[in-house]
Amino acid sequence: MSFIVLEDVRRVFHQGRPDELTAVAGVSLSLAAGAVTVLRGPSGSGKTSLLALVGGMARPTSGRITLDGHELTSLPERFLTEVRRRTFGFVFQQFHLVRGLTVLENVMLPATPLGIPRAELARRAAAHLDRLGVGHRAGARVDWLSGGEAQRVAIARALVNNPRVVIADEPTAHLDSKLSLEFLEIVAGLKADGRTVLIASHDPLVFEAGLVDRTITFRDGRVEADTR
Amino acid sequence: MIVNPAVIALVGGSAAGGALLLVAAAHGVAVLRGWDLGSGSQRQLELERRTYLVSTLLGFTLAFELLSLFLFVFTADALAPQFTGAMCAAGSLQASPYGYPVLLLKLLDAVLAGLWLILDHADKQGYDYPLIRVKYAALLLLAPPALVEAGLQAAYFAGLRPEVITSCCGSLFGEGGRGLGADLASLPPALAGGGLAAVLLLALGSALVFLRTGRGALATGLLSAAALPVALAAVVGVISPYVYELPTHHCPFCLLQREYHHLGYPLYAALLLGSVAGAGVALLAPFRATPSLAEAVPALQRRLARLALAGLGVFGALSAFVVLASGLRM
Amino acid sequence: MTARAWLERQRALLDFTLASLGRRPGKNLALLLVYALVVFALASTLLFTAALRREAALVLRGAPDVVVQRLVAGRHDPIPAAEVARLASIRGVSAATGRRWGYYFDRGSRANLTVQVPPAWWGGDGEVVVGEGVARARRAAPGEDFPMLAASGHFIHLRVREVIPADSALVSSDLVLLSDGDFQRLFGDDPARFTDVALTVPNAREVPMVAEKVVKLIPQARAITRAELQRTYESVFDRRSGLVVALLATAVLAFAVVAWDKAAGLSAEERREIGVLKALGWETSDVLLVKLQEGAVVSLLAFAAGVLAAYAHVFLGSAWLFAAALKGWSTLSPDYRLTPDVSPLELTTLFFLSVVPYTVATVVPAWRAATADPDEVMRS
Numbered sequence A: 001m002s003f004i005v006l007e008d009v010r011r012v013f014h015q016g017r018p019d020e021l022t023a024v025a026g027v028s029l030s031l032a033a034g035a036v037t038v039l040r041g042p043s044g045s046g047k048t049s050l051l052a053l054v055g056g057m058a059r060p061t062s063g064r065i066t067l068d069g070h071e072l073t074s075l076p077e078r079f080l081t082e083v084r085r086r087t088f089g090f091v092f093q094q095f096h097l098v099r100g101l102t103v104l105e106n107v108m109l110p111a112t113p114l115g116i117p118r119a120e121l122a123r124r125a126a127a128h129l130d131r132l133g134v135g136h137r138a139g140a141r142v143d144w145l146s147g148g149e150a151q152r153v154a155i156a157r158a159l160v161n162n163p164r165v166v167i168a169d170e171p172t173a174h175l176d177s178k179l180s181l182e183f184l185e186i187v188a189g190l191k192a193d194g195r196t197v198l199i200a201s202h203d204p205l206v207f208e209a210g211l212v213d214r215t216i217t218f219r220d221g222r223v224e225a226d227t228r
Numbered sequence B: 001m002i003v004n005p006a007v008i009a010l011v012g013g014s015a016a017g018g019a020l021l022l023v024a025a026a027h028g029v030a031v032l033r034g035w036d037l038g039s040g041s042q043r044q045l046e047l048e049r050r051t052y053l054v055s056t057l058l059g060f061t062l063a064f065e066l067l068s069l070f071l072f073v074f075t076a077d078a079l080a081p082q083f084t085g086a087m088c089a090a091g092s093l094q095a096s097p098y099g100y101p102v103l104l105l106k107l108l109d110a111v112l113a114g115l116w117l118i119l120d121h122a123d124k125q126g127y128d129y130p131l132i133r134v135k136y137a138a139l140l141l142l143a144p145p146a147l148v149e150a151g152l153q154a155a156y157f158a159g160l161r162p163e164v165i166t167s168c169c170g171s172l173f174g175e176g177g178r179g180l181g182a183d184l185a186s187l188p189p190a191l192a193g194g195g196l197a198a199v200l201l202l203a204l205g206s207a208l209v210f211l212r213t214g215r216g217a218l219a220t221g222l223l224s225a226a227a228l229p230v231a232l233a234a235v236v237g238v239i240s241p242y243v244y245e246l247p248t249h250h251c252p253f254c255l256l257q258r259e260y261h262h263l264g265y266p267l268y269a270a271l272l273l274g275s276v277a278g279a280g281v282a283l284l285a286p287f288r289a290t291p292s293l294a295e296a297v298p299a300l301q302r303r304l305a306r307l308a309l310a311g312l313g314v315f316g317a318l319s320a321f322v323v324l325a326s327g328l329r330m
Numbered sequence C: 001m002t003a004r005a006w007l008e009r010q011r012a013l014l015d016f017t018l019a020s021l022g023r024r025p026g027k028n029l030a031l032l033l034v035y036a037l038v039v040f041a042l043a044s045t046l047l048f049t050a051a052l053r054r055e056a057a058l059v060l061r062g063a064p065d066v067v068v069q070r071l072v073a074g075r076h077d078p079i080p081a082a083e084v085a086r087l088a089s090i091r092g093v094s095a096a097t098g099r100r101w102g103y104y105f106d107r108g109s110r111a112n113l114t115v116q117v118p119p120a121w122w123g124g125d126g127e128v129v130v131g132e133g134v135a136r137a138r139r140a141a142p143g144e145d146f147p148m149l150a151a152s153g154h155f156i157h158l159r160v161r162e163v164i165p166a167d168s169a170l171v172s173s174d175l176v177l178l179s180d181g182d183f184q185r186l187f188g189d190d191p192a193r194f195t196d197v198a199l200t201v202p203n204a205r206e207v208p209m210v211a212e213k214v215v216k217l218i219p220q221a222r223a224i225t226r227a228e229l230q231r232t233y234e235s236v237f238d239r240r241s242g243l244v245v246a247l248l249a250t251a252v253l254a255f256a257v258v259a260w261d262k263a264a265g266l267s268a269e270e271r272r273e274i275g276v277l278k279a280l281g282w283e284t285s286d287v288l289l290v291k292l293q294e295g296a297v298v299s300l301l302a303f304a305a306g307v308l309a310a311y312a313h314v315f316l317g318s319a320w321l322f323a324a325a326l327k328g329w330s331t332l333s334p335d336y337r338l339t340p341d342v343s344p345l346e347l348t349t350l351f352f353l354s355v356v357p358y359t360v361a362t363v364v365p366a367w368r369a370a371t372a373d374p375d376e377v378m379r380s
Ligand SMILES: Nc1ncnc2c1ncn2[C@@H]1O[C@H](COP(=O)(O)OP(=O)(O)OP(=O)(O)O)[C@@H](O)[C@H]1O
Pocket: A013, A014, A021, A022, A023, A041, A042, A043, A044, A045, A046, A047, A048, A049, A050, C379
């Protein structure tokens, strides 16, 4: 069953200007629910741009993206954001934790504007931290976390709204092999939960991992290879 | 010409308010001309983002207009000693032909901004910006009264001559005088009171019917809107004399004073809230048929109807209480 | 969204706002300080003039309904005692009293004193009752000698009977009260002439008519009604405070520019933070709300701090920062206490002069910050 479908999606930066640049040049894909998919390809091939489009962070210049049969492309930003925060959880390459806040506060951030009672939200956030083995750091400021801890906090934060899809951009770029393997274990857990996982990475440790269902190779904004 | 801090604040505030509305209108024109929801272009995204700015600006306009309405009355009140015969705001406003028009324009601006925000709120519930054109066309109607008001207000203060002999509220809103105020004051109390009671009861009734059956949105809106002028007339005609316990004192502004426990604030706030919310019920009625608002508009209308019930109900209850508790019998 | 959820959302975002303000204390404290200073300056002016206006109204309440002066060739000239009876006979006038008063420049203290014969002098010849300011300037205590240079060129020696306490406000501070005889010795006045005549008119509606009749009766006379006096006071206070506020307007504008600049010039850290929030699923209106809440919190704190400081300055500290500048009619600044009072008029005026410019200056930068692209943080 195709969960996310892209039809001839293009993303052009600085359209109509001399420095016009096509980051995604007509991609058609359909992603199944509950699978782990890895996007690989050289630097600048458009992986991150595609993740942003799939995750509803940006609108395609042309083409259509549908989620569960609903078209996202024509949604105004307000409603796209609404869909995005219910459906997608993001783990960024640099983790992007908000400095000065505690671990728990960081994890609560995506749900802050939703009007959930604070106590309930805090309980939910703490549960995610516990599951990822960083519950004991809940009260610490994020400034003092190690790389591995920071990533677990970032994953907990991505999960706090209970998204069906988790998107991770270069998740192992700042981790050593041991921590990278631990990350893959977490991904296995997410897969077991029934979540769809989409990862952009050029780390062989990731795209050669056994739990990966599909690897899509990018070059110059186009799909070069697609192996399942 | 009269220059004092409050006058500077009012003139500056109105200029700022007018400027905000002009900025909002300029964005509105851009949105009206370039809007194309189907396009994923950067330009469309920018236009969508501008709608946030316009909503915020209008929210501020509403707040500023309401505050400036009160500041205008306070200022007129404080200027009263400078005019022979003026004892409160009523007299100072009378000292120039612009006084009362400015006051009414400020009220109109606040009401229009309130109604626009209701429309805006409804529009935000629809995933396809269903009211964008209506809303931004309406926005263009808001700027002119605000600019006229800013101009008239400046003319009012510039034209004030302290030696002018004016009427105090006793004669302005007294039975012997001439003009709208005096006409209102000389309304037979039974007629003014009865009229108010009738309009309030009808408006409350139709709001209740609307909440029960979902019908009568138009009637609720019209009656609530009518309640505003009728109630203001009744404040001058009957309610004030009962508050002051003086059959000849009809001033609607002295109600704001400490001597009368600032009764004017809750009274006017409840009235304004009730009338605008009630009018909003009718304002939204045409958009029930819009597919993307089929659920949101009825829910919003019900909320507004409840607000109208509360506002007009509180106003009615306060008025009835004042009349019953007063030592005056007319 | 239900009302409960709406409230929770406001609260959660407010929590975030407060934490975020606390995380950048340097930047926000500086802005807060400037903001509070602007509010303080404006509030001091407004509260001070309002208090002076009230004091003047109190003084005027005791003033005669009509004062009749005589002008000869446009110059003030004493009025013959015989006119008093004629004035008393005007219909509507219940009493006419001749008054003697004058200004005396005191070289020692370089101050202008108001010398006056009160309607019912309770002291004896050779005695004076002085205002608190006079007592302080001349270091004169009850029982002590109080020499004054008379018109004859010689000193006359008076004795201080009592000092009028300070709490009866500004106007009594420079007063010297004495007997009729001493007044004539001091100024060398003709006993058959008064400085002016005070008329009592019980019915306020008859005042304009009485004033007209006075001029008909005595062509050189000028009649000043209390209402005119009050209007003059009012417009003087209005103009002065208006002028000060107009001057302060430049400060307000400068402040608005600073506020705009602060709001527009986000640090890289703040920009990144907003980007992260948007990437995490915060909507433009969520970020905008946080930004507006930030402005509201800063405004509230600055407004409260500024008003409280001004209140203390004007009512507890006797407006020492600019009492001399605004009052202007005497160098004898007394240790008076102004009666504390703050009305909605002053607070609303203050709001329009400070919070409104701040809000107008910051709304566009706040909106710009809030409309950052959600995918911005992914490009790095
Ligand atoms: N906002 C932007 N404005 C202009 N060009 C951009 C923008 N974002 C990305 N690009 C360009 O689009 C192209 C694709 O970038 P993208 O980040 O998607 O590549 P990537 O495959 O993720 O690369 P990497 O492996 O280095 O992360 C690059 O040439 C990049 O410079």
